[in-house]
Structures are given as structure tokens and as C-alpha cells.
Amino acid sequence: MKKLINDPQDVVAEALLGIEAARPEVRVDHANRIIYRRDAPKARKVGLVSGGGSGHEPLHGGYVGLGMLDAACAGQIFTSPTPDQMLEATKGVDAGNGVLHIVKNYTGDVMNFEMAAELAAAETGITVDTVVVNDDVAVQDSLYTAGRRGVGVTVLLEKLVGAAAEEGRPLSELAALARVINDAGRSMGMALTSCTVPAAGKPTFELAEDEMELGIGIHGEPGRRRVPLASAREIAEQLMEPILADLDFSSGPLIVMLNGMGGTPLIELYLMYGEVAKIIERSGIPVARNLVGNYITSLEMAGCSLTMLRADEELIRLWDAPVNTAGLRWGI
Amino acid sequence: MKKLINDPQDVVAEALLGIEAARPEVRVDHANRIIYRRDAPKARKVGLVSGGGSGHEPLHGGYVGLGMLDAACAGQIFTSPTPDQMLEATKGVDAGNGVLHIVKNYTGDVMNFEMAAELAAAETGITVDTVVVNDDVAVQDSLYTAGRRGVGVTVLLEKLVGAAAEEGRPLSELAALARVINDAGRSMGMALTSCTVPAAGKPTFELAEDEMELGIGIHGEPGRRRVPLASAREIAEQLMEPILADLDFSSGPLIVMLNGMGGTPLIELYLMYGEVAKIIERSGIPVARNLVGNYITSLEMAGCSLTMLRADEELIRLWDAPVNTAGLRWGI
Amino acid sequence: MPSAVITIDQLTGWLRRFHQLVIKNQAELTELDSAIGDADHGINMARGMAAVIDKLDGEQPARVNDLFKTVAMTLVMSVGGASGPLYGTFFLRFAGAVGSVTELDTAALATGLHAGRAGVVERGKAGLGDKTMIDALSPALEAMEAVIKTGGDLAAAVTAARDAAADGRDATVPMVARKGRASYLGERSAGHMDPGAASMTLLFDALAAELAG
Amino acid sequence: MPSAVITIDQLTGWLRRFHQLVIKNQAELTELDSAIGDADHGINMARGMAAVIDKLDGEQPARVNDLFKTVAMTLVMSVGGASGPLYGTFFLRFAGAVGSVTELDTAALATGLHAGRAGVVERGKAGLGDKTMIDALSPALEAMEAVIKTGGDLAAAVTAARDAAADGRDATVPMVARKGRASYLGERSAGHMDPGAASMTLLFDALAAELAG
Ligand SMILES: Nc1ncnc2c1ncn2[C@@H]1O[C@H](COP(=O)(O)OP(=O)(O)O)[C@@H](O)[C@H]1O
Ligand SMILES: Nc1ncnc2c1ncn2[C@@H]1O[C@H](COP(=O)(O)OP(=O)(O)O)[C@@H](O)[C@H]1O
Ligand SMILES: [Mg+2]
Ligand SMILES: [Mg+2]
Numbered sequence A, B: 001m002k003k004l005i006n007d008p009q010d011v012v013a014e015a016l017l018g019i020e021a022a023r024p025e026v027r028v029d030h031a032n033r034i035i036y037r038r039d040a041p042k043a044r045k046v047g048l049v050s051g052g053g054s055g056h057e058p059l060h061g062g063y064v065g066l067g068m069l070d071a072a073c074a075g076q077i078f079t080s081p082t083p084d085q086m087l088e089a090t091k092g093v094d095a096g097n098g099v100l101h102i103v104k105n106y107t108g109d110v111m112n113f114e115m116a117a118e119l120a121a122a123e124t125g126i127t128v129d130t131v132v133v134n135d136d137v138a139v140q141d142s143l144y145t146a147g148r149r150g151v152g153v154t155v156l157l158e159k160l161v162g163a164a165a166e167e168g169r170p171l172s173e174l175a176a177l178a179r180v181i182n183d184a185g186r187s188m189g190m191a192l193t194s195c196t197v198p199a200a201g202k203p204t205f206e207l208a209e210d211e212m213e214l215g216i217g218i219h220g221e222p223g224r225r226r227v228p229l230a231s232a233r234e235i236a237e238q239l240m241e242p243i244l245a246d247l248d249f250s251s252g253p254l255i256v257m258l259n260g261m262g263g264t265p266l267i268e269l270y271l272m273y274g275e276v277a278k279i280i281e282r283s284g285i286p287v288a289r290n291l292v293g294n295y296i297t298s299l300e301m302a303g304c305s306l307t308m309l310r311a312d313e314e315l316i317r318l319w320d321a322p323v324n325t326a327g328l329r330w331g332i
Numbered sequence C, D: 001m002p003s004a005v006i007t008i009d010q011l012t013g014w015l016r017r018f019h020q021l022v023i024k025n026q027a028e029l030t031e032l033d034s035a036i037g038d039a040d041h042g043i044n045m046a047r048g049m050a051a052v053i054d055k056l057d058g059e060q061p062a063r064v065n066d067l068f069k070t071v072a073m074t075l076v077m078s079v080g081g082a083s084g085p086l087y088g089t090f091f092l093r094f095a096g097a098v099g100s101v102t103e104l105d106t107a108a109l110a111t112g113l114h115a116g117r118a119g120v121v122e123r124g125k126a127g128l129g130d131k132t133m134i135d136a137l138s139p140a141l142e143a144m145e146a147v148i149k150t151g152g153d154l155a156a157a158v159t160a161a162r163d164a165a166a167d168g169r170d171a172t173v174p175m176v177a178r179k180g181r182a183s184y185l186g187e188r189s190a191g192h193m194d195p196g197a198a199s200m201t202l203l204f205d206a207l208a209a210e211l212a213g
């Protein structure tokens, strides 16, 4: 295992020190591993709290700041944070207007946020609402399983709902907006290589030189199926096909994200985006906005994921609103 | 070799298609492999042209846009572009105020830009000035060698001189400013793994599980020396020590960049930045601004480089000026 | 004649033995989680039980409900992931069911485990055969209750539970996961043992070992 | 008796043979560049010579200076890196020195190579022993001039040049690089053959082979 770390046990705590040193727009509660927007709680604003396992940077800590999250709870690598962290963050961002929990749909994340909401109800007067993001078409959605995973749409949702929160909209509206966004977005990912959890010390899985994992998640969990290594052109088709099969995108202009898994060089991501753009162009649906880069990663995994969101004028307006975070910044 | 590509021969051309599709602030001349600012040539402004081998993304194409470059010439992977590209770009950005060539100090880049400047002098009336960036302290500087390589300072210089150009300053002033910046900055890099040139098909070098390259460049060229794998804390010392030994930084606040080589996850870069910040803090020199992320890369190489620039009020002001490029964006 | 009750000291001993077993099997638990999850179950459980033992080294509750509430809250606050809330809820409900006592007889032990299981099911909504820790916990509890019904003693009940847990754990191998992270694999999850069922079996191993002395 | 001149067809043949040799040795040239450079020299030369041959397939200049000017400009515009301007300048100066002729005798060939080398030195500022293509080119030229001085014929001159280039190339192995990318390695550059010296040797191999027919 080759990593720029000290002790594998200290990776998350020490990365938080670095984020605190680097980013003027946040402050860090190291005891509780919470990254706060520096000026939280913001008056006349619903607090947005997210969080999850670490190893997906810039998600979530890199999306704390004006126009996105008010706080992010950092779990251990690939492990949901704990209810006490989330409760503390909830208290720390509440300005009397309630708090929205943005949760990626993983059993651990859902249960820990659930307990946090129960604690908030029992111990505080804070109104908490929860939106669960589940956009990964690689996973069959079913009442009898854990359901689809939350992946790329999380990034777009945090941006869009963050912009709406900045406008002073009430919690119920933000929660409804978040659900609309979740329903309008789908993602699909693939991996060329595995990642290595620092404390595990070796790759989570092995892929031969001529293989790739299709439908990979963001935790090194195996994907839908192992298939022969394909060209960028074919991979673009393989990512796009299940997304388009799952949802009708024809009604709206798109927000598209071509996301790197952490170890993929930008030149490959741009090349992939070119392939994706060609396919979308054939469909005739206009792409209004796009992101190409590492936005929701899986440590040093090589690979990419594609996220498509069916937008409208209002979502585009929210997209263009100012944002100032480590991971996304414009308009300010 | 596992990459998100089609044919190794087509990587650069196809990545340019993707950049063109993704980025509204640029247009691409595919025949000449030039990324132009969409509105180039800009009246009342000196044109800034850079370029170099591909594989360092976002450098240089990702720094084309308001407040940075007017054009970037893309060479083959790790291979300087050619004089005809540079000449064409020079013509394409000149608005009658002359053009500054920003060249990283590599034999190939220097010679090709030299030929381009000769052609510009012979064939056009355009005034061209050239600044050569050579900030890599891993390499001994000497009149009898190729001299120090140009690495991280290139990014900072393109930002700062880009801001000054936006203010309408004349070519001579911009060239002088560029040289001041180059003289005030130093970098040092290291690698945990090699990169693979697509057309070569295999890693440029092999590193054992317990080794790293100290003083690596950005082309997979071997470094100063091969040393045992060390902790992030020790690596921070090993990067910082030769930088501080080479230049006195005590007079000014710093702009610091902790740069990933392309395959390093952000969590490790933040952890490394924490270590770097601790050492700088002991020195008592304030850090005015910083960047943590992948800014000048070496394909999928894992590792990082540290760049320190001795700034002053004026440079900080230029740093904070609006910029709108794929790689850096703020204030707009 | 073997004792008919578990003292609070033995319950603490149970937890210490569980901690030891988790450490001993940490790599294997993580290995199992690599195959069908995200390669952290051993790490999670080791971190959580280390925190529990740390806590118990500082304060030694005198009552069973206080002991297990402490264990529960420490697990919830230190593990995260799926196993944190599940093991946490297990001990929290256990505590609530047995109340403020200083020892447990066989029936009380079964009552506690019963409540614990109900908590896990409520929190995680998994049923038998979904390839989770429930597939070790449920058979263990039922084996224990069967022994009690036929008048067996504490040692026999716990031994039966331990063996049933191990069988239940082994039976997860061919299952297709329907809950937790392994469910993302669908059919590909078959052929691998569930890591949570493996750690749950260690919990019963530790209990049997503690009672054996 | 061997011919005393190289015709324009033979010069074109020289370039085609060079292209073939570069292709044949492309992986090896890149391998050499991996050790002390950036793993692209074979790729660069192959791309450049493919462009040259492409160009010559379309238009076949009738004069030596036009031929080599075309070669030079094509290399400059397609290779990039260090080798592009250097090989480009080499052929450009060669063209200028020999002028508008249709064949070269031994003296003219030497004149062209002499001018070519001067161009490379001017552009790259490398001297003998800096571990660059100069270390193959210079000995080759000097060996040729020595043969000419002692009245040797064209074939003898070219054979001597080829052998001297190969010796010069081999002599780069122990050298510590002072120019080009390999210079960044300092002492670590010793023990490896310079890729540019290797490709330059192929140029003389191709010339000798063309004259041998
Ligand atoms: N819904 C559920 N109900 C019961 N147990 C579950 C459920 N989901 C997961 N588990 C158990 O949790 C184990 C995984 O724990 P762990 O790896 O620590 O958490 P995570 O999956 O969040 O990484 C699984 O092996 C399974 O036994
Ligand atoms: N200053 C120089 N003068 C002469 N030859 C040089 C000089 N610098 C480099 N070379 C030659 O160029 C070769 C490298 O070419 P190539 O790999 O194509 O370019 P790059 O170094 O830009 O990747 C070296 O092996 C060396 O022979
Ligand atoms: Mg986990
Ligand atoms: Mg090169």
C-alpha cells in the first residue's frame, strides 16, 4: 500500500487538519469530525447537513460553504459517521429554521442519520427532515433490498438545494425540491482498478489487466458485473444505456457530470466526456451545464461515473447561483 | 495498461473534443490543437500563450479563459507542441499589443517556442516576448546543463500574469512581472508510482512497494533519488527542505500549492497539506493563499509536489482577481 | 455443578473476550467484507470494541442495564456504518429488557437477546435468509430457547446458541444478499460468508468461552 | 565500381529506410528514453518519419534542397519535443548547404552533414560528451571526413560514418548527461544509452544500407 499518510488510523483526523488549514470558508470541530461553514449557523436559513464515510473527497467536506452545505460529518474511510456527530452538526447549524439531512442511500448512512434524527427529536426542539439520495442505476431498486445507492446526484443536489436554502426557502420546500432532484437524476459508474482502504492495507478487489467492473459503487464494493476492458467509446455507451433505460430525460435540458473515481487523470475524463457528449447529442437533448472532474471519489480508484440530471429553467438558475466551496466555486 | 481511451494515438485529439464540448469559455482549433479563449483576440490586451506536452491537465488548456491564458497549444503526451502551432496561436491572440510566450524550461519546449518566436518575427509584425519558468529545485541549476525544470510555479504565474494582462498592462511589464514571479517561486515533487504513456503502453519506471522517487518531474522522468517510502510527515520535510534551502521566503506572505500528480486522492493531498502547513507555521511566514488539488499532473502518477511563492500585496491582489477557467475559477 | 447465573463480572468478561476475538479475527472479517462489501467490517468492529473496553476500563457499571447501555452508546458513537447502529441497538434493547439487575439467569439472558434481536430487525428490517448478522443471531436465540424449554441449564443453552450461530453463519455462504451492502451484488453475493454473521458468531463464541471459564 | 554520387532517388530511399529502421526500433528507442527521459523518443521519431513518408508519397521534390526542406518542415511540425527542432534544424541546414542540386557527391554529402551538425549545435547548445545525438553525429561526420581526406570513396566514407556513429552511440552509455531531459538525473544518467544517439545512428545505418543497395 503506497499512500501519502502517516498512520492508517489517523488518515481522517489528519486530513481534517489539512482542510482546516487550507480552506478559509470552513471551520472544523475535530472532536466530532464536523466541517462547518465558518459563519454557521446562518440566520434566516435552513441548515443543510450531510456526511458519510471519508474517502470520497471532495464529497462532503469539500462542499461546505456559501451556496452548498452548512456542515458535513466525516466518518471513517467508507464508514458512515455516527449519530452523535450528526446530532452535534444539526445543533451547530440550526438557526431556528430547521435542518435538512442529505443522506446517501446506504444501510449504514440511513440508520445512523435515522438515529440522529430520533435523538434530535428527543433532545432538541429542532425540526429535521431527511432526503435519501438513491440514483445508482447499477443496483436494482426493490422494496425487498437495500435499494439503489446514492452516488453522483448527491453532488448536484447539494449544490442545487444549497442555492435554494441560500434564498431563505423553508425546510418543507427544500425537502420537496431535494426529492424532485433525486427523482430526476441517475448515475452509473465503472472501475479500471480497485481502491485500497488504508486500514485494510491491500486492494479491496483484484481486476485483471483486461477486465473492468461495470456498475461499481464508490466504496470499492463490486459492481454489476465484471466485463472485458473496453474502449472509452464503448464504456460511454455502457454507462449511458442503463441510465437512459431507467428514466426519460427528453423533457428537459440536462446537467451532466462526468466524474472521476480519484485515480483517473483529467485527460481521460475529458476524452470520456467527449464520447458522452456525442451520444447525448445524437439524442437531441441539450446539455445546459456540465462538470468534468473528481467530485465524488473512491480513494485512488481509477474509473469514472456518469450522472445525468433532467433539469429545467429553475434548476439551471439555482445551478448558476454563487457557490464558494473547496469543490465547487463560481459567481463569487 | 488500463486507461479510459480509444486508440493511444488519438488521446490528445479526442480529449480536445471533450474539452470543447464541456467548456463554454473556450474554443478549439483541432487542426492546430490550440485551445483559445472564446473571445480571443481581446482588444486592449496582451495575448498570453502557453503550451506544452499533454498529460499535465488541467495545465495548460484548463487555464485558458478570462484572467489567465488566451491560448494553449497541446503537444502529444509529454512532448512539446510544435512551432507552427505556437505561431498560429500567437497570431490568433494578438490584438496588436504583442504576445507573451510562457514556456516551461525543457529543452524541447524552449527550442520549439524559440523557433515559433523566430517565425513570428520573420513572418508577422507581432512582438513576442518569452518567459521561461524554471522552479524545480530537484534539479541542479547550472549554465552547463539544461537547467531547472518548469513545474508548479507555471500555474501560479499563468494566474498572476493573466490577471495583470486583464488590466491592460503592456507586454514589457507583463514579461518583467513574469520573471519576478518565476524568481520568487520554487517547487519540489515526489512520486509513489509511475505513470504510463499511452503510446508506450507500460509504466515509464518501476518502483518497489517500499520505495518512492524524490525530486520527480512531471513526465515520469526519474527524480533526484530513489528513497525508502516515508510517512507524509517525513515527505513534507523532504519536499520543503530543498525549497527553503534554495530561496529566502521570509520577506513575504506565501502562496502555497500542494499539487497532486494525477492519481493521488484528495484526502491524501489534504493530509499532506496539513503537514506542510505545520512546518510553515513553525517558520512564522504567513500563508496568504493556497491551492490543494490536481493542478499540474503527470497522467495517473501517484505523488505530489509542493510549490511555494514569495508574494506581496500586489501579487495577492492579482491572485484574488476574477478568473474563469476549467482549472481555476473565482470572482465570476 | 455449573452456575445458573451470569454475574456482571462475567458479562464484562464476555465483552472483553469478544474484543479479543474481534482483534484476532479482524483481518478475516475485513477480508469477508472485501468480497461482498467495502472491506471495513473487521476495522469497524475492532474500533468499536476497543472503545468499549477503553470505556469499561474507566468506569465499571454495577448494573447490567447500565453496562449494556454504556456498551451500546459507545458502539453507536464509535463504529458508524451498518454494524454500529445494529450492534448498538442490540445492546440498547438488551439493556432495556433485563433492567437494573446485577446478574442474569438463563431466562433473563434469553429475554435480553430476544429484545436485542427485535431491535436489530426493527432498525435494519432484515429477515432470516437475507444474508446478514440476523442469520447467526436468530438461530442462536432459537437454539437457546429450545434448550430452556427442555429444561437445559445455562451452559447447555449457551453452547447450543454458539453452535447454532456458527451453523447460521456458515449457512449464509450460499445465500443471495437482500440487505446491506452485499445486496448490491445480487447473485454475485452467493458463495461468500456474511461478515456480520461472522462477527455475531464471535459474540456467542465469547459468551460460551466466558461461561466455560 | 561503386557509384561516386547519391541520386535524389537514393536520398529518398535513405529516408524511407530510416523510417523503416525507426519503426523497427521504436520500442527500443522508447525504452531507452524510459530509463533517462520521458518514454517518448521512439514514438516521436516514428510519428515524425511517418509524416515525412506520407508527405513524400504525395509530392516527390526533384531537388535535394527541396527534399530536405520538406523533410525538415515536416519533422518540425510533427515531432515536437527536443528531437523535432533538432532533426528539423539538421535537415534544414543540410538543405541550405547543398543547394538546388539533384545528386550529392561525397564532398557535398559531408558539407550537408557538417551544416546539419552546426545547426543542431546552435539550436541545442550541446557539445561532444554531453550524452546527446551529437555524440553519434559528430564522430560519424569526422570519420567520413577522414576517409575523404585519404581519398576513400563514397561507400567507404558512409561505412566509416555508420561505424563511428555506432561507436559514438555506445560511448554515451557511461556518460553523465549535461543536456536534454537526461541531465535532470545527474549521475544517475550514467549506465544508459542516449536515445537520440541511438536514433541518429539509425540514420547512418539507413544511409549505408541504401548505398549498399
Ligand atoms: N439491514 C441489515 N440488517 C441486519 N444486518 C445488516 C443489515 N445491513 C447490513 N447488516 C450487517 O452488517 C454487516 C456489515 O457491517 P459493516 O461492514 O461494518 O458496515 P458497512 O456495510 O456500512 O460497511 C453485514 O455483513 C451484515 O451482516
Ligand atoms: N540540447 C540538446 N542537443 C542535442 N541533442 C539533444 C539535446 N537535448 C536533447 N537531445 C537529444 O534528444 C533526445 C530526446 O528526444 P525526445 O525524447 O524525442 O525529446 P524529449 O526529451 O523532449 O522527450 C535525447 O536523447 C538527446 O539525444
Ligand atoms: Mg463501511
Ligand atoms: Mg518528450
Ligand SMILES: [Mg+2]
Binding pocket: C033, C037, C038, C039, C040, C041, C081, C181
Ligand atoms: Mg463494510
Ligand SMILES: [Mg+2]
Binding pocket: D033, D037, D038, D039, D040, D041, D081, D181
Ligand atoms: Mg523523450
